[in-house]
Amino acid sequence: xxxxxxxxxxxxxxxxxxxxxxxxxxxxxxxxxxxxxxxxxxxxxxxxxxxxxxxxxxxxxxxxxxxxxxxxxxxxxxxxxxxxxxxxxxxxxxxxxxxxxxxxxxxxxxxxxxxxxxxxxxxxxxxxxxxxxxxxxxxxxxxxxxxxxxxxxxxxxxxxxxxxxxxxxxxxxxxxxxxxxxxxxxxxxxxxxxxxxxxxxxxxxxxxxxxxxxxxxxxxxxxxxxxxxxxxxxxxxxxxxxxxxxxxxxxxxxxxxxxxxxxxxxxxxxxxxxxxxxxxxxxxxxxxxxxxxxxxxxxxxxxxxxxxxxxxxxxxxxxxxxxxxxxxxxxxxxxxxxxxxxxxxxxxxxxxxxxxxxxxxxxxxxxxxxx
Ligand SMILES: O=C(O)CCC(=O)C(=O)O
Ligand SMILES: [Fe+2]
Numbered sequence: 001x002x003x004x005x006x007x008x009x010x011x012x013x014x015x016x017x018x019x020x021x022x023x024x025x026x027x028x029x030x031x032x033x034x035x036x037x038x039x040x041x042x043x044x045x046x047x048x049x050x051x052x053x054x055x056x057x058x059x060x061x062x063x064x065x066x067x068x069x070x071x072x073x074x075x076x077x078x079x080x081x082x083x084x085x086x087x088x089x090x091x092x093x094x095x096x097x098x099x100x101x102x103x104x105x106x107x108x109x110x111x112x113x114x115x116x117x118x119x120x121x122x123x124x125x126x127x128x129x130x131x132x133x134x135x136x137x138x139x140x141x142x143x144x145x146x147x148x149x150x151x152x153x154x155x156x157x158x159x160x161x162x163x164x165x166x167x168x169x170x171x172x173x174x175x176x177x178x179x180x181x182x183x184x185x186x187x188x189x190x191x192x193x194x195x196x197x198x199x200x201x202x203x204x205x206x207x208x209x210x211x212x213x214x215x216x217x218x219x220x221x222x223x224x225x226x227x228x229x230x231x232x233x234x235x236x237x238x239x240x241x242x243x244x245x246x247x248x249x250x251x252x253x254x255x256x257x258x259x260x261x262x263x264x265x266x267x268x269x270x271x272x273x274x275x276x277x278x279x280x281x282x283x284x285x286x287x288x289x290x291x292x293x294x295x296x297x298x299x300x301x302x303x304x305x306x307x308x309x310x311x312x313x314x315x316x317x318x319x320x321x322x323x324x325x326x327x328x329x330x331x332x333x334x335x336x337x338x339x340x341x342x343x344x345x346x347x348x349x350x351x352x353x354x355x356x357x358x359x360x361x362x363x364x365x366x367x368x369x370x371x
Contacts, residue, residue: 030057031301035189035242037234046235054190054231054242055224061191061300062219065159068305072161075152088217089272090153093265095198096144101267104140105200108168108290108348111137115170116324116340122177123208123280126170127293127340128348129320144198144292153271158194158296162310165320168348169293173208173283183282185213185259186245188274190227191300192217196271197262198292200349205263208283210270213251213259217276223254246277288350 019026019041026040030053037044043053073081083090096104115128128134135142144150145166154164173180188195203209219227230244251258261281262270272278274295298307309315324340331338 032299033189033191033297036240037231037242038238038240044235044238046232049228049231049235052228055228058190058219058224058227064301064303065192068159068303069156071305072156072159075161076149076156080149080153081156084157084271084273087214088276089212089214089270090157091262091264092149092153092269092271093267095149095267095269096147098267100140100143104138104144105266107138107140108200112345112347113137115343115346117343118340120182121180122174123180123182123283124172126172126343126346126350128168128170129324130166130168130317131321132317135317141292150196150198150269153269154194154196154294154296157196157271157273158298159192160296160298160302160307160310161305162296162298162307163313163316164194164196164294164296166292166294167320169289169291170348170350171208171280171289172350173287173289175283175286180208180280180282182280183208184245185211185247185251185277185279186243187216187277188243189297190242190275192273192275193300194271194294194296195274196269196292196294198269199262199264199266200290200292201266203263203289204287205261205281206284207263207281207287207289209264209281210262211259211279211281212262212270212272213256213277215276216251216254216256216278217273220254226250226254251277290349 023041026042029040030042034040034043042048045053076084080090080092095101111134113128113134115126117124117126119125130141130145155161158164197210216223227244231242234242234244256277259277259279262268263281264270298310324342327336327338327340328342330336
């Protein structure tokens with residue numbers, strides 16, 4: 001503790017006293033999904049991380065996720081479970097019956113709805129929350145979300161029996177411009193976590209396909225040593241996120257294969273643990289990706305399979321709109337720098353030629369490659 005005191009006094013500045021007052025809060029956050037090395041003086045202590053704080057959280061979170069997943073094995077087939085355990089993702093081609101898939105796409109193609117957007121380099125990510133109103137307009141979407149394999153895989157991979165946050169996501173990539181930070185291989189955070197992509201049309205190799213390094217969800221010896229080193233570096237540099245990036249040389253050292261690109265036909269589902277290394281492939285031309293996208297990130301140290309808020313299913317369609325509502329109000333009052341901006345009603349499938357270049361007038365917003 002003495003040495004932490006020294007470390008902290010070196011960083012003394014406005015707010016240092018407050019940080020000390022908040023110490024019990026910061027200590028409690030050690031057992032949460034918090035990943036900022038900047039906001040939390042304990043998680044951001046170089047000394048504690050050299051002594052193994054970060055890697056201790058990594059290992060404990062892995063064990064807890066494994067324990068929760070074992071209690072949820074009945075939700076997935078032995079084959080999906082095997083694929084996931086080996087690769088860190090499950091890829092399902094022809095997920096829906098062709099007729100159901102066509103009906104879903106036809107319905108969504110005819111709809112316009114409220115969206116929020118964020119720009120990262122030359123890419124714009126647009127998200128449409130799946131509200132009760134949208135479910136009413138697109139009953140095919142309701143059937144999709146109730147599909148037992150979708151429900152089972154998203155829950156099993158997340159290791160929580162909880163509905164993920166689900167959107168229709170549209171990625172509009174420009175042909176030129178600043179690099180999109182999502183195109184660099186990274187892990188989203190220090191603990192097992194789930195993201196799912198259901199592609200609503202074919203994604204070509206030149207159109208920035210999702211990319212994943214198979215087996216990178218497994219914490220081998222070398223990977224752990226690397227993470228420990230990276231955590232002390234991150235603490236020294238006061239990095240805001242734990243979304244560590246990885247180089248090709250690192251992958252070779254960890255004995256991992258080259259990244260796999262999901263240049264796949266429409267009607268393909270990919271559910272992955274994004275503590276494994278992944279990225280968005282570089283797009284060589286203006287392109288648009290439209291997908292149903294989900295993510296789930298409850299407290300990784302929770303022993304409960306179903307977090308308390310998830311016990312009220314009626315709240316489910318309100319979670320994202322409520323978050324956007326609060327964020328938009330705070331941003332309007334100048335209390336928050338908005339990452340996601342409301343863009344009003346837009347067609348779910350943007351018309352051709354509506355790549356990110358078309359939005360050039362909009363101010364760029366930067367965000368760590370960790371969303
Ligand atoms: O959009 C993609 O292909 C992957 C982006 C990413 O890194 C993420 O969603 O965490
Ligand atoms: Fe990511």
